[in-house]
Amino acid sequence: MNKPFERRGLATDLAAIVGEGNVSVRQADKIAYSRDMWPKAQIWVHQGDSCRYPPDCIVWPHSVEQVQQLLSFCHERRIPIIPYGAGSGVCGGTIPIRGGVIIDLKALNRVLHIDDRALTVEAESGIIGQHLEMELERRGYTLGHFPSSIYCSTLGGWLAARSAGQYSSKYGKIEDMVSRLEVVLPGGQLFTTPRVPAPLGGVDWNQLFVGSEGCLGVITTSVLKMHPAPIKRSFRGFTFPSVREGTEGIRTVMQAGLTPCLLRLYDPFDSLIAYQSDAAALSADQALQSLIKALTSSGPKSTPKRRATRFGDWQRALKKQAVRMILSRPSMLNMAVERLSERCLMVIGFEGTSEHVDDSDALATGLLAARGARDLGPEPGRHWYEHRYAISYKQSPLYAVGAFVDTMEVASTWDRLLPMYAAVKRAVAPYGFIMAHFSHAYTEGCSIYFTFAACDSDPQALEERYDRLWGAGLRAVVEQSGTISHHHGVGMSKAHFMTNEYGDGVSLFAGLKKMLDPHGIMNPGKLWPDAELIDAGVELAGATRGE
């Protein structure tokens, strides 16, 4: 085991900075903070390895000054630091692969200022997204940022990983909202950018810290652009004869200059999951219907007083068996899905002033009808709105049967979107069941959100299958010149593909790292593989070449 830094007395030294009650070396905490929501880490647990990369300590600073002291201390001692928001990241972005100190920022959670004239809000990074939005709503505003994880992710995590909310087509991604940042650098210095609506000359430092995934410093405060709360909101559903016509519908709407808050197109199978009550209309066969139920039901209920019946247990065992069987033959399942009706569901929504919503709704309805869409009225939109944060939490039942579910959100310009969709499906099909929806649309392109699931009775083989599936999927994206991530970030999971994404751009990142984090203590092993940074001349805490 690598012991690059002095661990003796660490907790005591850290307690001198943040107070005794705000440092933990408890095993339960180490386990909890040893991973985020990266599905691969869940597979490790399934393999019996519940704490593959334990941190040495977890600390909870309560002020920016404490963050400064912590970073200065760790910088001096070459101790790795992992900034931590809420751990909802899905790419292994907070995994302490070299041990070190997890800095959980959730105690820095104040809304500092709301400016009614400038339409800006200043808040600390540790605030949970929903709390921030509630405060804004109370004051008659919205940030317009609604990731599905809004209840379990922080502002700092959004910024560090370039998050996108469900309404990004209207309000933009989080990076579009940034006016000013305050960042603590590894030496403890405070780095602030001017509070501007638009950058002028010089390096746009905001866009270097945004997306830096904790590798350059700790973002402590930000000023963000907000909007008056909408007066009206309206949603509408449409069906399209095929994915091709559906994506043409999205493109037409965006290129007509409309700004829908929500615009999603589910591919045929995802349409069934997204809107089961319209399932009959979309006519799936029986086996697939069962799979949908299995994928989306919330798993065995374990109420203590439940009277277990043999029949119930048997039924559950059978269901597990069925899911295992289906998911372990992904090629067959994918082929069966190909035979489904090609029809797919679109949900579109507008919000803002009444005039804006009414005009836009009428215009979009006309444009989509001309593209072959059938108007389903407001019901699918209402259904989506009510369940908009629900589906993402329903992954666990599948892990319990020895399967995994994961998502891959990629993007490209319109000309390469459908080829990319087809290529990724083709590449992933041998390893897992795959479906997708199109969301986060722009005038020049769109994101595709793939969901895949696979199963293997042997946990080691499951991990291998997981790696092969991701490798094949990302290679297909790169070959189609798409981006490997639209909003989940890179973390550990995609770091090895960053050279494909940026080529020699590694030198730019390495230069920044050298300037801001010369000892490489900030979140090692994320964004770029350590080896590539070492080759580019960055000294990394505890890293040796070839590790």
Added chain:
Amino acid sequence: MSKNASKPPLEASVRDLNHILGAERVIPADSGDTYTLYPRSTADVAAIVKWAKRHQVVVGCCPRGAVTEGGPDVFLVWDGMNRLLEVDVYSNLVQAQAGISLRQLESELNQAGYTTGYVPGGADRTLAYHLAMRSVQYGGPQYGGLDQLVVSLEAVLPAGTVIRTPQAPRRATGIDPRALLLGTGGHFGIVCSATMRVFPRFAQVQDLAFYYSSDSLACEALRLLLRHEISPTRVAIVAGQRGTQLGLEGFPARGAVLLLSIGLGVPGSDDQPRRASKRLTDLGDALTEVDVAGWWSAVLDQHPDDGLELSLHWDGIEPLFGSLPSGLVDTAVVTHCGKHGAVIVLGGGDDGERAAAVAATEAQNGGWRDLRRASVISPRDQQLRAILDTEGVIDAGEA
């Protein structure tokens, strides 16, 4: 990389270069101690930079036109890299080489029925200049600023390697390299081509003008308008004195005029001028029967080259106007605006007045840039540059 005695004579090194570019694209200056190079492609530029590194030669690439005295040995000229490469009407994108002038780019796009919507002063300058300067512009929130318009860049880095930022609408793959290449005067790499968003042109555009008794009142009217989902294609607030300086006929001598253009001819847009007028006349008066189109061209053509630009959120703008030296207020043009703020461009003023305006901006936590100063990058940026270009291969002419 400073010129030093130990490096080989330039003339000898240039022989290599002749093989790369062809002798007709390597032209010695009359004095014989520098050369002008005419690359035709990104690959040519990369080859030049690699060659320069090998031979300890400094490459001058000066989007602003000025060069450091005694600096570069060879100079890049964009004449061979000034083409529009592709208009992708399916994805609404244009790819153009950096040497194309903005006027040429717009004209070719207009012929195809498109526009970038990007309207800085100085349309005859190259795209390379505007990218390097991140020029402030008059295009309205309908299209967004340069940072939103540029989807991807192809640039040669100081090592001679080429970076092509992924051509995707948005991404979450780490830092944004465009942050180092846009607006940094060419110090971090030589931008060779850009892919930008384009928009179908409106069938018709209506120009409107409104009078206000002061700049801050005009700003207030604009702020309130932009909150209401009205998206002009062009916007500017011009101080009365500035209008007089520009010789605009019929322009009020005092107060300020808000100029805006609204696109028509797509469903839902035709009512926008009426809605805008209704809101804008709450605090001022509509100016009818004036030559708004003529005013627009004068404002764009005579955009100050040496302006002091102040970027502020709306909360800082009124206090700023209150504390600016009066001579400077008279030159103000407010532009580059959106729901959250705007850029105030001040022409003229002496160093003392400009310093006072900068101090007033900083008091409002705003950002500023003085185009009279040689460098567009800060000492902090310089520090990063020194790491990324250790040998000083690229000389952007003003460090």
